[in-house]
Amino acid sequence: xxxxxxxxxxxxxxxxxxxxxxxxxxxxxxxxxxxxxxxxxxxxxxxxxxxxxxxxxxxxxxxxxxxxxxxxxxxxxxxxxxxxxxxxxxxxxxxxxxxxxxxxxxxxxxxxxxxxxxxxxxxxxxxxxxxxxxxxxxxxxxxxxxxxxxxxxxxxxxxxxxxxxxxxxxxxxxxxxxxxxxxxxxxxxxxxxxxxxxxxxxxxxxxxxxxxxxxxxxxxxxxxxxxxxxxxxxxxxxxxxxxxxxxxxxxxxxxxxxxxxxxxxxxxxxxxxxxxxxxxxxxxxxxxxxxxxxxxxxxxxxxxxxxxxxxxxxxxxxxxxxxxxx
Amino acid sequence: xxxxxxxxxxxxxxxxxxxxxxxxxxxxxxxxxxxxxxxxxxxxxxxxxxxxxxxxxxxxxxxxxxxxxxxxxxxxxxxxxxxxxxxxxxxxxxxxxxxxxxxxxxxxxxxxxxxxxxx
Amino acid sequence: xxxxxxxxxxxxxxxxxxxxxxxxxxxxxxxxxxxxxxxxxxxxxxxxxxxxxxxxxxxxxxxxxxxxxxxxxxxxxxxxxxxxxxxxxxxxxxxxxxxxxxx
Amino acid sequence: xxxxxxxxxxxxxxxxxxxxxxxxxxxxxxxxxxxxxxxxxxxxxxxxxxxxxxxxxxxxxxxxxxxxxxxxxxxxxxxxxxxxxxxxxxxxxxxxxxxxxxxxxxxxxxxxxxxxxxxxxxxxxxxxxxxxxxxxxxxxxxxxxxxxxxxxxxxxxxxxxxx
Numbered sequence: 001x002x003x004x005x006x007x008x009x010x011x012x013x014x015x016x017x018x019x020x021x022x023x024x025x026x027x028x029x030x031x032x033x034x035x036x037x038x039x040x041x042x043x044x045x046x047x048x049x050x051x052x053x054x055x056x057x058x059x060x061x062x063x064x065x066x067x068x069x070x071x072x073x074x075x076x077x078x079x080x081x082x083x084x085x086x087x088x089x090x091x092x093x094x095x096x097x098x099x100x101x102x103x104x105x106x107x108x109x110x111x112x113x114x115x116x117x118x119x120x121x122x123x124x125x126x127x128x129x130x131x132x133x134x135x136x137x138x139x140x141x142x143x144x145x146x147x148x149x150x151x152x153x154x155x156x157x158x159x160x161x162x163x164x165x166x167x168x169x170x171x172x173x174x175x176x177x178x179x180x181x182x183x184x185x186x187x188x189x190x191x192x193x194x195x196x197x198x199x200x201x202x203x204x205x206x207x208x209x210x211x212x213x214x215x216x217x218x219x220x221x222x223x224x225x226x227x228x229x230x231x232x233x234x235x236x237x238x239x240x241x242x243x244x245x246x247x248x249x250x251x252x253x254x255x256x257x258x259x260x261x262x263x264x265x266x267x268x269x270x271x272x273x274x275x276x277x278x279x280x281x282x283x284x285x286x287x288x289x290x291x292x293x294x295x296x297x298x299x300x301x302x303x304x305x306x307x308x309x310x311x312x313x314x315x316x317x318x319x320x321x322x323x324x325x326x
Numbered sequence: 327x328x329x330x331x332x333x334x335x336x337x338x339x340x341x342x343x344x345x346x347x348x349x350x351x352x353x354x355x356x357x358x359x360x361x362x363x364x365x366x367x368x369x370x371x372x373x374x375x376x377x378x379x380x381x382x383x384x385x386x387x388x389x390x391x392x393x394x395x396x397x398x399x400x401x402x403x404x405x406x407x408x409x410x411x412x413x414x415x416x417x418x419x420x421x422x423x424x425x426x427x428x429x430x431x432x433x434x435x436x437x438x439x440x441x442x443x444x445x
Numbered sequence: 446x447x448x449x450x451x452x453x454x455x456x457x458x459x460x461x462x463x464x465x466x467x468x469x470x471x472x473x474x475x476x477x478x479x480x481x482x483x484x485x486x487x488x489x490x491x492x493x494x495x496x497x498x499x500x501x502x503x504x505x506x507x508x509x510x511x512x513x514x515x516x517x518x519x520x521x522x523x524x525x526x527x528x529x530x531x532x533x534x535x536x537x538x539x540x541x542x543x544x545x546x547x548x
Numbered sequence: 549x550x551x552x553x554x555x556x557x558x559x560x561x562x563x564x565x566x567x568x569x570x571x572x573x574x575x576x577x578x579x580x581x582x583x584x585x586x587x588x589x590x591x592x593x594x595x596x597x598x599x600x601x602x603x604x605x606x607x608x609x610x611x612x613x614x615x616x617x618x619x620x621x622x623x624x625x626x627x628x629x630x631x632x633x634x635x636x637x638x639x640x641x642x643x644x645x646x647x648x649x650x651x652x653x654x655x656x657x658x659x660x661x662x663x664x665x666x667x668x669x670x671x672x673x674x675x676x677x678x679x680x681x682x683x684x685x686x687x688x689x690x691x692x693x694x695x696x697x698x699x700x701x702x703x704x705x706x707x708x709x710x711x
Binding site: 446447448450451452453454455456458459460461462463464465466467469470471472473475476478479480482483486489490493494496497498499500501502503504505507508510511512514515516517518519520521522523525526527528529530532538541 | 551552555559562563566567569570575578579582585586589592593595596597598600601604605608609612613616617620621623624635636638639641642643645646647649650653654657658662663664665667668669670673676677680681685688692695696698699700702703704706707
């Protein structure tokens with residue numbers, strides 16, 4: 001029988017560990033990586049002064065954010081105003097439950113291998129939309145409301161191609177559980193990126209849009225609407241939105257590795273190292289795209305999702321089905 | 327056992343909210359509080375805010391979320407089929423093709439009727 | 446006390462009556478739609494509970510719950526389309542003000 | 549024993565959120581508290597070992613329908629809606645009717661002897677749901693796609709401005 005108190009204890013420890021891991025790796029290190037890579041691409045240096053090679057820059061930022069005052073504008077719906085960043089941060093964290101990091105001997109390093117892993121992951125991605133709408137609405141500010149609506153309609157339109165890419169992978173692997181999918185992929189050449197290349201492209205494009213990253217970050221673009229849905233948020237609440245966004249970005253990169261690049265499988269290095277290499281490769285791809293492509297206008301952006309990605313996803317599912325059944 | 331998996335999910339939600347709220351609590355404890363009316367006005371790039379924020383827009387936002395709901399429902403029917411269609415042979419594939427073609431008609435209709443236009 | 450079928454039925458009865466209360470007493474058409482969604486959810490809980498306790502061999506209850514979720518999505522879509530077009534023509538979403546048959 | 553505790557916590561979350569949905573004056577607050585209500589119901593489905601339906605509930609109800617409702621509220625609230633009286637004059641009547649129905653339902657649930665079965669559900673429901681959909685529920689499956697198509701076309705015709 002399941003020893004419940006032990007399981008609860010393990011769950012608490014794992015949750016605390018995962019949250020700190022995400023706060024440090026995804027948020028702090030991610031932001032630093034972004035600024036460093038941005039600098040390198042634009043042939044400038046990026047943060048350099050705090051700590052060796054600027055490594056402690058985001059740590060200093062976090063400590064600064066912890067001391068900044070929370071300004072709550074007048075006539076704001078305080079309850080929703082405060083819970084919106086929590087929703088986005090927790091949704092970003094919870095999508096990490098189903099991601100397998102690697103194997104230690106026989107055990108797979110995954111928090112819990114849910115057997116509807118992909119559906120759970122898609123569900124958590126759709127929770128972020130609720131947080132963004134709540135934040136946009138409760139800030140009682142025309143710009144944040146508009147930014148919230150535009151960002152929500154963008155994320156909503158890109159959830160469908162994301163779902164279709166997940167379905168294509170589920171068809172190939174025959175299971176919804178992420179660990180099963182990684183085991184279904186062969187070694188280096190057997191990974192799904194080759195057999196499911198269109199689904200891989202759709203997944204990457206939809207993931208970039210789902211996380212509101214350039215070239216799809218119109219709703220919070222500097223040139224557009226002040227600061228989109230979080231223009232009223234200051235200090236730590238703003239940092240929570242950022243934490244949720246970066247955690248979601250890293251989760252998308254980790255999911256792309258798990259589904260398409262063969263997860264932790266690789267010839268020589270230990271599995272965990274392989275997983276991190278592939279994940280950071282995809283993160284680098286996201287960042288590289290950010291600093292090279294111009295921003296899409298909102299109607300081009302929505303047309304791309306509805307008129308290109310969605311039909312392509314549907315047709316690709318039919319092709320995969322045909323290929324597998326015959 | 328299935329329940330243990332979802333116990334982890336529940337504990338993750340609770341601990342995640344607690345730690346995020348903890349960080350907000352630290353700020354509430356640490357941060358200075360100097361409160362005066364001008365600071366609390368909503369941010370309008372310096373202009374004094376006028377009118378209601380809830381300016382209502384036209385119907386295109388609704389149409390996008392409507393088409394999203396219908397196709398989200400379609401995607402959930404794809405998940406169970408995707409797992410088992412391999413063992414079920416051809417007719418399962420053909421029945422799903424009919425399903426997808428019918429809904430593709432819906433997408434074409436929405437496309438031609440301008441429900442997907444942003445103008 | 447073991448978790449039995451009756452617990453789930455009582456919970457769904459409570460949810461159903463709360464949803465019915467919302468439908469009967471709310472003025473805003475969207476709030477009425479929310480009440481209907483709650484009532485549909487209550488029915489879904491019953492379906493899935495019966496499927497587990499009374500007829501566990503075939504998953505008919507859960508499949509029926511999935512179809513009910515689909516219909517709830519369609520109903521919400523069409524209902525809100527009506528609310529949108531009523532709002533555009535009558536400038537109001539309060540149901541007791543929408544009492545003229547031809548706008 | 550643990551399941552009963554989990555059931556009590558989950559139904560408490562659901563009922564509190566439902567009371568906020570039903571009773572709140574601010575329409576957006578009641579729309580947003582639909583989300584914890586639906587997530588509580590997802591927990592109930594998990595207790596009933598309906599894992600796939602729980603995943604779908606999160607995806608569709610909490611993710612799609614609530615977003616649709618929020619969009620419509622934001623499009624139809626011209627800022628003054630929040631101060632309008634949200635409740636019509638039938639409150640006492642509505643309360644009595646809903647309370648009576650609830651009491652009647654609970655009474656019938658408690659008294660009828662439910663034919664408890666001894667079998668147990670398969671742990672992984674997603675694949676069996678897929679098989680059942682494709683084998684003996686094939687008609688339901690195809691008709692649902694027609695229903696979706698009709699709902700989509702109907703909603704677009706109603707909502708779109710007549711050019």
